[in-house]
Amino acid sequence: MEELEVAVTREEGAELPRYATPASSGMDIYARLNDPVTLKPLERALIPTGIRIAVPEGYEAQVRPRSGLAHQQGITVLNTPGTIDSDYRGEVKVLLVNLSADPVAIHGGDRIAQLVFSPVIKASWLEKKELDHTERGKGGFGSTGTR
Numbered sequence: 001m002e003e004l005e006v007a008v009t010r011e012e013g014a015e016l017p018r019y020a021t022p023a024s025s026g027m028d029i030y031a032r033l034n035d036p037v038t039l040k041p042l043e044r045a046l047i048p049t050g051i052r053i054a055v056p057e058g059y060e061a062q063v064r065p066r067s068g069l070a071h072q073q074g075i076t077v078l079n080t081p082g083t084i085d086s087d088y089r090g091e092v093k094v095l096l097v098n099l100s101a102d103p104v105a106i107h108g109g110d111r112i113a114q115l116v117f118s119p120v121i122k123a124s125w126l127e128k129k130e131l132d133h134t135e136r137g138k139g140g141f142g143s144t145g146t147r
Contacts, residue, residue, distance in 0.1 A: 004117050006061075007054040013108075014050025017115050026064060026114030029094060033108040039098035044078055046093045047112055055086040055117070062116045063094055069112065074100025077113050086120075 010016060017027035031037075032050030039045055055061050063082035070076045078095040094113045098104050106112060136143065 004056065004059065006056065006117070009052045011050035015109065016051065017049075026116045028066070028111040029063070029092065029113045029115050031094075031106050031108055031110045031112045033106065036105045036107045038103050038105045039075070039096065040103050041098055041101050044095060044097040045106070046095050047106060049092045049094065049112075051092050052089055053084065053092060054089065055084055057086045058120055059086060059117055060084060060120050061092075062118055063092070064114045064116055066111060066114055070099075073104050074098060074102075075104055075106075075112075081116070084115075 008016065011032060014032045015030040017029045019027050029049055029051075032048045037045050037047065053061060061084035063077055063080070063084065065076040065080055075096055075098055078097045082095065084092065092115075096106065096112060
């Protein structure tokens with residue numbers, strides 16, 4: 001497994017993201033709140049983490065939902081995966097939304113998302129008059145069936 005060293009700064013009391021188990025792909029990200037934030041049903045909020053990271057060039061950090069939080073409380077990340085580019089140096093914040101029918105409180109220290117690091121591949125365009133033909137062709141949403 002490749003290891004990546006990422007520079008980080010944090011506000012006083014902010015928890016560093018960390019892997020829950022040795023085989024975890026994503027690091028848990030923690031809310032940095034002085035007071036709880038209560039999300040009403042379908043309400044969204046940008047939750048601070050108190051950390052800033054310097055993702056090495058050629059990589060991105062992806063902010064993803066936590067499956068337990070989504071399953072148990074209906075809380076997910078709205079723009080998932082959210083991308084943190086290698087040139088961003090601001091505070092990492094997580095855009096949460098409450099998809100449940102009940103209000104849900106987010107407290108300081110709560111694990112609110114996961115952070116996954118991934119290599120970036122830059123694409124360039126090769127403009128053509130026609131694309132090659134495939135078996136699927138122009139078939140879009142639902143065209144391959146459900147079974």
